[in-house]
Amino acid sequence: MFKIAFTATLLAFFAPLEAKSETLSQLRGRYVIEASSEIGFLVSQLGGGGVKGSFRRFSGIFNLMPGNTARSSVTFSLEPASVETGQTRVEDFLKSSAVFSAREHPLIRFRSTRVRQDGPDSAIIEGVLTARGITRRETFHAKLAGWQGRNVRFQVTGDILRSPYGMDVGTPIYADRVHFEMTLTGKRK
Template identity: 50%
Template structure:
């Protein structure tokens, strides 16, 4: 949850990472401008490394969100995102129950984790950094995510978003130091323009 950057950014002059045959040229910012709903085909993956090797790997299967790309200024773009800890999925049911429990997400008392952007900064032709406020377990901290544009076709857009979030900031640091304090996120975000 550290680099929660749905990087609404980098839509000018970028390299498109989807098949080049689909995209004859780099999209102009004005082509990408608009408000997009995040679709269920997005993938929200995370992992926590373990001392000595191995990790806890998981994903969230229920989430929602919306982002707006400003056609004149990336810095005026915004994103809001909600994920539902009850939907956490791993390869093991016992681990899922543990992650939903009061030791980690406390999903019964805090059914959502939210992110609201406060700033978007373009860092390259197809990249950006998104700063914002992340709230989990009723605790809010500023976090940052890196975003890379993967493609734009018609009303559909795709980004890869990465970031690190420190578990201890949200009172989820059970198991440290055996399990590291950092949760790493790798998210493929798909949006459809309204």
């Protein structure tokens, strides 16, 4: 359950840069993910409902290289102890050793390994995600949602299986697949 896909989102903006180089070339640079960004997730439940939540503490950087998407990169970290679901009992369970093991593994990290454009304003971000000491390859889809001045915003989505990270408690009643929806805002530094 990690919204680290968020970092991948940042790279997605490169696609529009190549498509609209005259205006998008101004997006070149190093961007720091702002605290106003949103990282949400959903784990479906058999028969309806499920667990919906977000993470409140995270950080990341994306380097945008308009016209050369392959040279763009994203790094992202989130603190699983910052999970919020609106239910203290559920939050405590998610932070426990049954799921995130937040005390022993205080960060979930994502580092891109490849960014490729798949549309005029979107990209696929491939990378490695580390959670609970386990590292696996994951993929996210990012779409440029807007930019103004030194700020850029991406919509990032992705699905991650929780079982390979040792977080499969509750399956099959709760789905193995975690769906992430992120709005990542970056400020050029």
